[in-house]
Amino acid sequence: MSENVIVEQKEGVALVSLNRPKAYNAFDLPTIRRLAEVLLALSLDSTVSGVVITGKGKAFCAGGDLRWIASYKDDYGAAFYELAATYHQAILEIRRMPKPVIAAINGLAAGGGFSMALACDFRVMASSAVLKQAYTSNGLSIDGGGTFSLPRIVGPAKAMEIAAFDPVIRADQALEWGLVTEVVEEGESVKRSMEMVQKIAEGSLSSFWASKKLMTDSFNTSFEVQLEQERKWLSRCADHPNGREGITAFLEKREPKFV
Numbered sequence: 001m002s003e004n005v006i007v008e009q010k011e012g013v014a015l016v017s018l019n020r021p022k023a024y025n026a027f028d029l030p031t032i033r034r035l036a037e038v039l040l041a042l043s044l045d046s047t048v049s050g051v052v053i054t055g056k057g058k059a060f061c062a063g064g065d066l067r068w069i070a071s072y073k074d075d076y077g078a079a080f081y082e083l084a085a086t087y088h089q090a091i092l093e094i095r096r097m098p099k100p101v102i103a104a105i106n107g108l109a110a111g112g113g114f115s116m117a118l119a120c121d122f123r124v125m126a127s128s129a130v131l132k133q134a135y136t137s138n139g140l141s142i143d144g145g146g147t148f149s150l151p152r153i154v155g156p157a158k159a160m161e162i163a164a165f166d167p168v169i170r171a172d173q174a175l176e177w178g179l180v181t182e183v184v185e186e187g188e189s190v191k192r193s194m195e196m197v198q199k200i201a202e203g204s205l206s207s208f209w210a211s212k213k214l215m216t217d218s219f220n221t222s223f224e225v226q227l228e229q230e231r232k233w234l235s236r237c238a239d240h241p242n243g244r245e246g247i248t249a250f251l252e253k254r255e256p257k258f259v
Contacts, residue, residue, distance in 0.1 A: 004031040005038055006056070012049040013197045014042050015190065020065075021057025024108060028068035032087045039093035049205060050197030051097065053120065054104035054190050055113075063111020063134060084143055087112060091145050094119045095216055098209035100200045104189040105180065110134040115144030118153065121212065123180040124193045131169040131179060133162055152219070153178055204242040204258045210234075 004027075006017045016038055018025035027035070042048050055061050064083055072079035094101050094116070103109070103117040105125040111134040117123050125131075133150075135142045142150070142163060151159035154177050162169075174180045184192045200208055210233040218226050237243045242258045249256035 003034075005034045007038055007042075009048065010194070011198065012047065012201060013194045014045075014048045014051045015194065016042070016051060016053045018053075018055045018061055021055070021059070023065060023067075024059035024062035025055035025057070025113070026062040026065040026067075027083075027087070027112065028065040029083055029086060031065075032083065032090055036086055036090040036093055039090055039097065043093060043097050043099070048099065049201035050100040050102070052102050052104050052190060052193040052197060053094075053116070054106050054193075057107070059107040059113070060103070060105045060109040060129065061113025061116060062108060063113045063115075066138075080140075087144060091116065091119045095145075098212075099205060100197050100208060102193040102196055104193040105129045105131070106187075106189045108132070111138075112144050115142065115146035115149070118149035118179070119145050122193075122196060123174075124182050124184060124189045124196070125171045125174055125180040126186050126189045127171045127183055128186050129171055129189075131174055133166055135166075136163055137166045148219070202258075204237075204246060204256075206240045206242045207237055207246075210237050 004019050006019050008015045008017070016035070018027065018031070018035070020026060020031060039051070042051050064080070064087070069076055069079045069083070100122065101120045103120040103123045105117055105123055107126065107129050109117045109129065110132040114131055114133050117131070133142060133146065150162065154162070158177060169177070169179065171180070171183045175183050182192060214226075214229060214233055217229065221229065238247070245258060246256045
């Protein structure tokens with residue numbers, strides 16, 4: 001049986017591909033459990049400078065596999081409760097990752113795939129791909145951190161519009177609304193995403209991680225607490241080899257060489 005999650009590494013970038021193309025890369029429990037395990041391992045792997053998530057075939061990810069849910073017969077609630085626990089762990093691994101995580105949206109990103117893409121640091125979308133929150137059209141509520149990420153990306157009014165009307169969002173609309181970072185030609189989303197990771201890795205990854213963590217945590221803190229967290233992380237970054245190198249390079253009027 002083929003792997004439902006494939007990991008390839010090239011020049012320090014890990015390409016993680018969901019591999020259930022016949023199911024539009026919808027995830028059942030074994031698939032999302034494997035994805036969470038992979039993300040944790042990559043987070044701890046010092047040879048990996050960043051992660052790109054994509055899907056094999058025509059879709060990025062169609063979300064939770066409703067056929068797997070239906071296998072629970074009448075207990076759909078229990079099925080979602082179990083699936084969401086592991087799915088949420090995968091989302092948390094993306095947000096906790098001390099490295100850039102980019103969604104290479106090669107095709108349809110719907111439901112849990114939509115929320116997973118929003119959890120990533122950046123999103124590169126093929127011009128032919130589409131986004132769809134999909135939950136509400138199936139009588140469900142938005143999951144996977146979508147209710148956290150969506151209003152913060154597009155604003156609460158647009159987020160409610162997407163929740164209420166569940167439009168099919170084309171690439172040009174997604175770019176206009178700020179849902180994606182870039183739109184690229186068909187077949188170029190993975191290549192461009194890997195280039196972006198490599199560009200970030202050329203800089204100070206310790207600075208990237210501090211900024212990512214501070215911005216993520218800022219939604220749960222008061223302004224005063226956030227200022228104190230900024231002071232703490234600024235001090236840590238200054239004591240890190242990258243901070244010392246950055247300051248020294250500035251004073252010596254040369255380009256820094258980060259580790």
